[in-house]
Amino acid sequence: MGNERLDEKTISTEPIFEGKVISLQIDTVELPDGSQATREIIKHPGAVAVVAIVKDRLLLVDQYRQAMGRPELEIPAGKLEKGEDPLEAAKRELQEETGYTCGKITLLHSFYTSPGFADEIIHLYLAEELTAGAMSPDEDEFLEIIEATYDEVQRYISEGRISDAKTLLAFYYWQLKRLQEQSRNAAAVE
């Protein structure tokens, strides 16, 4: 898979920082023309995120984001634990953050968030057949759940209260699903 003419070879890797969540290294690479360059690379354990729609409302989590300097509304999400299966992680995060358990869960996409500098990959799931229950957030996690209608989600996006890639993707997914259903219903009526 891919285009070998563009390949870069790793010459050396200098570890810079190892944190609780991310680590940072500087890779020296050989470019296709034989010259060298450096790349600042963040290593991340990967994450899961969940699209969960309960009675025409999207489950959102309101949570402070230090990187943004404010709280933000996002779909339920969290980091993979060491060796954890993404599907199990998705069920776990959904339950911890919203209390909901699901009877059915399907992978929609696995995507890189910032391929220019980070290896973080998010596995985005659709959770269905949802049953309400008790939340159990992590100790240093303070969050509130919002169940938002389609129009509310649209408004949160225009207000900038929803402004991250995975939640936008979730909204696009919902929008597409609704349009496809409308087309099907219109075709059935004709």
Added chain:
Amino acid sequence: MGNERLDEKTISTEPIFEGKVISLQIDTVELPDGSQATREIIKHPGAVAVVAIVKDRLLLVDQYRQAMGRPELEIPAGKLEKGEDPLEAAKRELQEETGYTCGKITLLHSFYTSPGFADEIIHLYLAEELTAGAMSPDEDEFLEIIEATYDEVQRYISEGRISDAKTLLAFYYWQLKRLQEQSRNAAAVE
């Protein structure tokens, strides 16, 4: 804007690394219950990305990504230069990476890629009225342009050759636009 009950206060910031592209710091924060926690934060200059569809083909750039360890197909994109206006940056990156200039350009979304650990924001534009011209990539940038049909984009996604958030968002945008046009055309025929 936002939910003050969830606010975290920054107690101190420890700079760890300052690179060519990103920098890393550790923030100590006070949580809503008064306890403290640390947050590993990446600072990034921000970026632009461009949805450009020429005669029913999406412009894609094939480029090696060291973080992923392989080449990937993405929509044209690049970092903001210091003090640069995002709209000007979008026109510049489109021209540098694909050779195309545009008569019309519109902001679709500005979104955070990884709000859990990075302040990177991508401004995603729709470029229209496109005119072909000569590429002028950066010195250490090796890339190839692909003009992909809708079906090809769909295949690249299922093969994993397209696997980043901004390019998935671009495809969802295209899919929605096509569905909306189809609905309009169907309504006009009735």
